[in-house]
Amino acid sequence: MHGGPETERLQGLSLRALAPNMVTAMALCVGLSGFWFASQERWPAALAAIALAAVLDGLDGRIARMVNGQSRFGAELDSLSDVISFGVTPALVAFLWTLQDMPRFGWTIALFFVLCQALRLARFNARIDTKDQPHKSAGFNTGVPAPAGAGMALLPLLIWVETDAPMVRDYWIAAPWMLFVALMMVSNVATYSWTSIRIRPAYRFPALAIAGLYIALLIAEPWIGLILFISCYSLTIPFSMISYARVKKRRAEAKAQSS
Numbered sequence: 001m002h003g004g005p006e007t008e009r010l011q012g013l014s015l016r017a018l019a020p021n022m023v024t025a026m027a028l029c030v031g032l033s034g035f036w037f038a039s040q041e042r043w044p045a046a047l048a049a050i051a052l053a054a055v056l057d058g059l060d061g062r063i064a065r066m067v068n069g070q071s072r073f074g075a076e077l078d079s080l081s082d083v084i085s086f087g088v089t090p091a092l093v094a095f096l097w098t099l100q101d102m103p104r105f106g107w108t109i110a111l112f113f114v115l116c117q118a119l120r121l122a123r124f125n126a127r128i129d130t131k132d133q134p135h136k137s138a139g140f141n142t143g144v145p146a147p148a149g150a151g152m153a154l155l156p157l158l159i160w161v162e163t164d165a166p167m168v169r170d171y172w173i174a175a176p177w178m179l180f181v182a183l184m185m186v187s188n189v190a191t192y193s194w195t196s197i198r199i200r201p202a203y204r205f206p207a208l209a210i211a212g213l214y215i216a217l218l219i220a221e222p223w224i225g226l227i228l229f230i231s232c233y234s235l236t237i238p239f240s241m242i243s244y245a246r247v248k249k250r251r252a253e254a255k256a257q258s259s
Helices: 005-011 015-039 043-066 072-097 106-126 146-153 155-163 171-186 201-220 222-258
Strands: 140-142 190-192
Touching: 015 043, 015 072, 043 072, 043 146, 043 155, 043 222, 072 106, 072 146, 072 155, 072 171, 106 146, 106 171, 140 222, 146 155, 146 171, 146 222, 155 171, 155 222, 190 222, 201 222
Parallel strands: none
Antiparallel strands: 140 190
16 A cells, blocks of 8 residues: 655655755865866866865765764765765866876876775775774774875975965976875875874863964965865874874784783
8 A cells, every 4th residue: 555645755855864965965066166167277266176075075974973864875975976076176187287298197197096086985985884994993094085185186286376386386296296195095004084183181272272273374374274284194194104003013912912
């Protein structure tokens, strides 16, 4: 026996469940718009579009948890959005900015970056239901996350927009750096996540003061703020590797003592 119109209406998706997916769709559209800006050589606007996509990407998951709107569809849409916003768009922006000037291999490097981004997200989706994830259980990411990878790849462009230094636009700098970032995204290197960062109670107020100072800098000088953030994140990678090695050693010692 089929239900009436009222039953069908109740069985439909609520706006609350659609809210996270709507934010993800916005992130996809905003991120891809970065290519449109780059095609007109509006480089600051292209960077701003990708940065806004990163903000929206950070919000959709939190909104989903707040409204209990997690779904497999949402996870797949989020990965697709990440590939486009943080893989395809940065590669195209970098190609239009400098890689197209390479006599050879400019387009190859752009394609390789997109491929690595897609492989990273495919690996993430394949492991999403896997219980044994040493990096995740310790609060670390495996490799450089998608938004961070996009930011690192476009760091030379950010510096050029702020300083207008001609040497930064040289493809001999941008191309090797982009290859390095692409490899870091698909690597098994442990990188810091928000959950792996612990602040001691004694440093709580200084940390809040520094965060407030950074937000003020980001408002007053957004490009300098982004350059500082991405540079600091890049420099933390060796330290995250050391931190995870210590965690891994402690776990091995604990396991040996319990056996």
